[in-house]
Amino acid sequence: MSPEPVDETQDLGVDEAVLEVPLVPLRPALEAILMVSDEALDAVRLATAVGHPVDDVEAALGSLAAEYAEQGRGFELRSIAGGWRFYSHPDMAAVVEGFVLEGQQARLTQAALETLAVVAYKQPVSRARVSAVRGVNVDGVMRTLLGRGLVEEAGQDEVSGAHLYRTTSYFMERIGVQSLDELPELAPYLPDLDDLEDELAAVAGLDSQPTPEEAGTRSAGDDGAGESAPPHPDVPGTDPA
Template sequence: MTQEEQDPTAQDPTAQDHGVPPVRELAPALEAVLMVADQPLDATGLAATLGHPVVEVEAALGRLSAEYTAQGRGFDLRSVAGGWRFYTRAEYADVVEAFVLEGQPARLTQAALETLAVVAYKQPVSRARVSAIRGVNVDGVMRTLLARGLVETSGADETSGAHLYRTTTYFLERIGVSSLDELPELAPYLPDMDDLEDELSAWAGTGVAPEGDPADNGGPEASEPSEHDSEPTT
């Protein structure tokens, strides 16, 4: 056995100088780095990290992407916005969706998702108005959404002084859109705010404390409990 066969780095002197894998180890090194990346990585940055020429890194990334496609892997390596990152393949979206929405024990309840949807389409909106739309007290659910960073306060109503709520940028990130303009057209199916005055008046007589009052931890009989044990998967 020759010295080169015993010592792989002997075939690539730069590997000894820079302490990086030899050229033939470039592909698995790229896979390892990209596997833990939380954002797209460009070829220049990868080349600097791995100690290989940019042209070689770009070629290796292209080969890996083509190999995954040819092999029918469930994941894909894509060049997006000037960087490379692993993504699940589109044809397996239903499997991923089933896992995320049903296979995880910690997720938002149906009540929380419905409340979040009302806030998303009617924002900025007061808690009392959300309660009127849903027909139940949403104090506990709103506290959960606030704690999870999915909604936030957005000033106060000029007439009633009640706190107004809106969705956060974290909410947009979790559902995969850039702005509220990209939300599905569902708003027409929700009641108009002008049609809720009678309902709000009725709620005022149920004993629900005004918004912002410390006593508002209580509520009418038809209320939903706090959901502190739930986690968002939106």
């Protein structure tokens, strides 16, 4: 006579009902992850992140997409190339285009010009290297330069695995050169960027903003566009996004 099977959950003092309770609500969890993702995510990856079965995730995604469409939201949840991602609604294209173009026409700040100069002369270069040269965090400024089309990704560093960046053909078009060899000569470690900033601003028509000394105030690095903002009290020495 074979022994009766042992319920291991009872031995461990675990209530079976508790095991069936999801760790997080499914629909809000999917919305939160999709909101911060910069790429389309498939159902399997989303299911792994939220701790729910793939079938339930797929059903929830379809339900959310239909709900947004029915409510007439300014965004859509679409399944593209096997993944899900938020997109602005096609009916809002004119509004989005106006907003994006207005941002493209904004002036580059001194922080953005300095960062652009470092990338131009040290490319391909990682964000960490640019931050080391400038002495501040440049994540926000780099996002601005990427958005403006002045900088692009250029693979990864073989040693550290860090993403590398370089200037684009649009950058060369704006400053009027055929190749990077035509850039003005500078000392190997860029001891002074003032002259370079002025030259880039003059040639490309990208006016730099007043320096902190000229403005009479201490300005923190910003996202590369708009008025300078005071430094964050808790994070000194950064260029906030």
